[in-house]
Amino acid sequence: MAVLPTLPKRLHGPSVWALYAVGFMPAALAFYLGATGQLPGNAVKEFEHLLGLWALRFLVATLAITPIRDLFGLNWLRYRRALGLLAFYYVLMHFLSYMLLDQMLRFPAIVADIARRPFITIGMTALVLLIPLALTSNNWSIRKLGQRWNKLHRLVYLIAAAGALHFAMSVKIVGPEQMLYIALVALLLAWRPIRMPYLRWRRQRSGIARPHHPTTEKAAG
């Protein structure tokens, strides 16, 4: 089914590192522009929003790995950990820029924001929930936790939904951009209950046994 040329195995590792390098570029570039006074208007807000938006993009990309494999036969599973961790780092940078650059460490204001503003409470919840996922995004944790790892990492569904909601609730008018992310996350989440029946149906139809590797099948992200 895959029509793309497959990446030689020896490049798998380097390609993941390349993804990290490319993934951090939006933040690095925006930080450089902000620090050198080249972000127009409200530089701190621009930076903060850019980090949040990229966090959401990486969450969407993380969730897209499974459906892309199911529907198009492209196995990009090797990139999922990097995408998920990039999402975590961007959420963390998003929060740090809010705390350090935007609020200038005015803790009473920060605590009041987190406690009283539902969209900030939701965003903060997403960040907190991402921490255990980031900490267990390594082979050792996967081995150690076994099936519990899969269960734990289903939190990403809640996190992505929270992220899209946080974005939509933060703006004065919910526009096409917010609707796009809500729709993307909704579609990607909706795929999860559909995928097993779909894969079974496709197997029966083609009469071919198990097109996918059984262990990766289980680790449905």
Next chain:
Amino acid sequence: AAALKAAASPYRVDEALTPEEDVTSYNNFYEFGTGKADPAARSGAFKPTPWTVKIDGLVAKPGEFGIEELLGFPLEERVYRMRCVEAWSMVIPWLGFPLATLLDKVEPLGSAKYVAFETVVRPEEMPGQSGLFQPLPWPYREGLRLDEARHPLTILAVGLYGKTLANQNGAPVRLVVPWKYGFKGIKSIVRISLTETVPPCTWNLAAPSEYGFYANVNPAVDHPRWSQATENRIGEGGFFGSNRRDTLPFNGYADEVASLYAGMDLAANF
């Protein structure tokens, strides 16, 4: 934008002016799009001349005023703080005249209690007013109590930084009420009506729990989704410096305007 002459005015905030670059490139003007850069980038097709402002409702002498006529009023330069409801602020040298000067010409009737304003609707020139997604119902509407409208601080601005208004700033004529949040400062005005009842206001109708009719700058009353206690001064401090400052009651104009609201609960009438 053409050069514009104006007399100096005692209404002059003693704070650093926000660079003209920022004043003309960081705007909320949803008729041109919801992004801060949209108004400057997408208002090129807008034609601020010819222009007339219609004044009707409860007035003895309704009529229309051409923009040339309005530019002929004795103009003053007023350096005001501008506090957006989104918790950012600027200091802007406006050119304009007191709204009261215009109201005097049309002679409001004794029954008039409020002043209603309307922005132009031109989907062919204002990209935010056409297409599938439209953020607000048009025309944009705003309103003031008559005594607020007559207050000497309330002006109709026709320029800033010594020039006629750029399209993104609300050319050719807009309202400036410095003690209220920026969204009260309706842009590109085509109609002013004197009414007996509270006029409909766009943001107030869109989200009544977030944007009140009065919309007086008040650090003690938070927006439901953010604190109004502090503000970011645009164009200052940069990335690492502290450009966040305390927001002042009535945006620092309490001495002049607090008496307008004597006895009112400002948390209920936000």
